[in-house]
Amino acid sequence: MLRQEVLEQFISVVGPDRCKTSPEDLLTYGYDACIYEYVPDAVLFPKSTQEAADIMRIASAEHVFVTPRGAGSGLVAEALAKHGGAVVCFTMMNRILEINTANRYAVVEPGVVISELQKAVDKVGLFYPPDPGSAAVATMGGAVAMNAGGMRGVKYGVTRDYLLGLEIVLPSGEVMVTGTVTAKDVTGYDLTRLICGSEGTLALVTRINVRLLPKPKTKRTLQAVYNSIDDAGTTVSRIVEAGIIPATLELMDKTVIKAVEEFSQLGLPLDAEAILLVDVDGGPESVETEAALIADFCRTQGAREVRVSLSEKENELLWSARRSAFGAVARLRPTCMIEDATVPVSYLTSAIKKVIEICGRNRVQVGVLAHAGDGNLHPLILCDQRDKAEMERVERAMDEIVDYALSVGGTLSGEHGIGIPKSKYLPKQLSETSLSMMRAIKRAFDPSGILNPGSFLEQRGS
């Protein structure tokens, strides 16, 4: 519980309307897209860096815990106030401050929704590539804190690859700038990239400078339908081995195809074992050549049907199928947990088969989606979190999936982060030296431990 006098200090900064304390408001900010629930004591909505800094100054003086939050679409419970205190929600700091076409960068506040930035830069012929499935709701601040990836990672990389600089508020309340807006910058440690992916544990991000690309001139989407998941996986390996870099390379298995079709009725083949969705973009000539080559690869690797879209509208229809996948699958059972282990891409086929085998053996229902070109698996584990015995089986399956990914040189998380669900696995991937270094970095930024306590570094087992 926050003391009344502390609450009054917060209200003196943001006013009563932007300080929420009613039980129903607090409940709303007590969860994200993961399965946990932690209700905060207050939710504050700053509208400026000054307000965010004043909030942190009060929190630091009064030793109040603060948890930053964007849209709450995170999948690992890091936007939750795990030890109470205030949630600082950035959705009202949502202005695009500058789109600089001459130098190809944009400056945004953290509450800007990713797709809004994408649309705004598209209007002036520019392109912001990071494109998580949640782009229509997730904020730029959340994307920076989680180093969000998404469907274009295979060609264009992830949020970190587009960051030029940040303005941050330290837990003490001091405001600091990292990086610049220039294309190159090697001045000192790269604190911009350190903040990126820090899961809201080091600082509040209050301004973000991102680099932009020229908009690709044209794009083609291909849909390849398979009777065997092996053939789909092998096609991915062949495309990568051939040195072709598609803009996106996504895989859906039969459980996902069926759920998506029931949800969106796009005419997807219900008897297929797997579908690959591939985008190629760039200049018209190279797009035509690469699309033809990929279509060939798909056919020779056993695709029973390859469809190349002929229009922007058709591209969008195919992608809307993919974008609806999480939502469509989540309707099947009360709880849907999204795994995110990632393997070197040559292991993709074996990894998918292994996931299916592990889940089958543990009697756990699973659909597999993958950012296949990155080796980034997204097994969608369907269960009911009220069923203790089932959840124990789910946990066993997840343990085995993680062990498998690490055994082939993979990683715990490709893009969703560690948070509560994966913190217990950290020592399997990181040495004690590495973990101690991370804890030392945390202490340097936040010596009294008031920012996002109970986060990935402090959970059990890590």
Ligand SMILES: Cc1cc2nc3c(=O)[nH]c(=O)nc-3n(C[C@H](O)[C@H](O)[C@H](O)COP(=O)(O)OP(=O)(O)OC[C@H]3O[C@@H](n4cnc5c(N)ncnc54)[C@H](O)[C@@H]3O)c2cc1C
């Ligand atoms: C349907 C669905 C699809 C998804 N698809 C993808 C995908 O393809 N790729 C991918 O990478 N992720 C994906 N995600 C996960 C999630 O959307 C991303 O992690 C996203 O970046 C979170 O943004 P958010 O604004 O919702 O942040 P939140 O969930 O509110 O917060 C996430 C983290 O960011 C911190 N944070 C938020 N704002 C700030 C700030 N201003 N300063 C400091 N810390 C801050 C929070 O403390 C927390 O640690 C998906 C989620 C869903 C539900």
